[in-house]
Amino acid sequence: MSFKEQSGIDIDQLIFGISQISQMLNVSPRQLRYWEKRGYIRSLAQKDGQTRQYNAKAVVRIVGIKHFLDEGYTLAAAADKVTKFAQQQKMLHDFVGQRFQGVTEIAGQPALDFGHLADQHLYGVMQQGRAEFKLRQD
Amino acid sequence: MSFKEQSGIDIDQLIFGISQISQMLNVSPRQLRYWEKRGYIRSLAQKDGQTRQYNAKAVVRIVGIKHFLDEGYTLAAAADKVTKFAQQQKMLHDFVGQRFQGVTEIAGQPALDFGHLADQHLYGVMQQGRAEFKLRQD
DNA sequence: CCAATGTTGTCAAATAGCTTGACAATGATA
DNA sequence: TATCATTGTCAAGCTATTTGACAACATTGG
CATH class of the missing domain: 1.10.1660.10 (Multidrug-efflux Transporter Regulator; Chain: A; Domain 2)
Structure with missing residues (x-):
């Protein structure tokens, strides 16, 4: 807090x-x-x-x-x-502040939505405590 | 930050x-x-x-x-x-501060470890943005 | 309703603390 | 070596805070 x-x-x-x-x-x-x-x-x-x-x-x-x-x-x-x-x-x-679009879900896990990148969609997820970017189709 | x-x-x-x-x-x-x-x-x-x-x-x-x-x-x-x-x-x-034992994993998701409760183990997980307690066998 | 209490404003006198300017000391630099 | 950078210290003057007192007003208990 x-x-x-x-x-x-x-x-x-x-x-x-x-x-x-x-x-x-x-x-x-x-x-x-x-x-x-x-x-x-x-x-x-x-x-x-x-x-x-x-x-x-x-x-x-x-x-x-x-x-x-x-x-x-x-x-x-x-x-x-x-x-x-x-x-x-x-x-x-x-x-x-500009890129962050909110939090959504990928495979049941929370994912930071960073919007479009190269005809795909960029997300940020925490995996085993490590911050990873992920590219996905929309 | x-x-x-x-x-x-x-x-x-x-x-x-x-x-x-x-x-x-x-x-x-x-x-x-x-x-x-x-x-x-x-x-x-x-x-x-x-x-x-x-x-x-x-x-x-x-x-x-x-x-x-x-x-x-x-x-x-x-x-x-x-x-x-x-x-x-x-x-x-x-x-x-006393009960929190660290972060572990349940079903591949991060879970707050709150130690023992009634011969079981108490965890806290975020599900769809909601905080939920979970009881599990050790 | 009245007297007592609670809460805040304001004022005055004393003083603690800040400001500016100056001089000095030290170290780094051209 | 002369100059500049950085900080300490000191003094005079001013600003801000402290304490105590009185006043105003609201609230409360009897």
Whole structure:
């Protein structure tokens, strides 16, 4: 059961303050401000002098940057890696969102319907815990 | 893909400030402090005068209380309902955690193994999208 | 109906926490 | 070696939170 289902809270609506981020992720406020100034991360828009707030998307970016920094990457390289990863995730999400037609059945087993491919139909099934694509006639 | 899997962040380690909670959940800081004083919610322990912080568990409680308040329940009743719900969720979680023995196969289909019952074996299977218990000889 | 209690808003004073800018230290880079 | 990148730290000023108090209003028990 996901956090959202259990709590009714959408993760994208979560908001964090700078000290919470700092505690949770073990990143100093100085780093967060510097990274923001250099354009590597964004905080929610606030008027000048007001306190920074961050959404879940920013948190994920910060975790990622921190991770790659700890692995020895430079800040710019770390931020770049995170951006690319996020882009890939978004592409995957969008792609699957477009192709996924729902769940149907093949031989009595649930199958993910991914629509047409080469005059046939593409399905995804779990077999012995392994994800397998299947091509079938319509 | 869950938030944790995608981000590497454990939801239970999330921390929020009072104004973030207030914004996210549309509950006033006054309410949060009052609810806490009356023992309906808890903030993370801070020394006197320091700012309150809340974890995800508190957030879920607050959402719940707010929900039942909006439905017309009194504060005490709302908090009570949330507590009972949380207890039920915990019981369910613990129970399943104890009984679940892993995934095996029945007739080539994945089956949740729930161990012994009445000299037989209890399984859970998905059939046409419906969750069904099955008793089988070992 | 009345007094007591529950719940929330608001205000004020004190202070905890954040912001910005600056200087310094360190390490990497051209 | 000079420059840039990254982070720490400090100070002054401002923002946000805390606590306590008073008020308003609804609800409840007698």
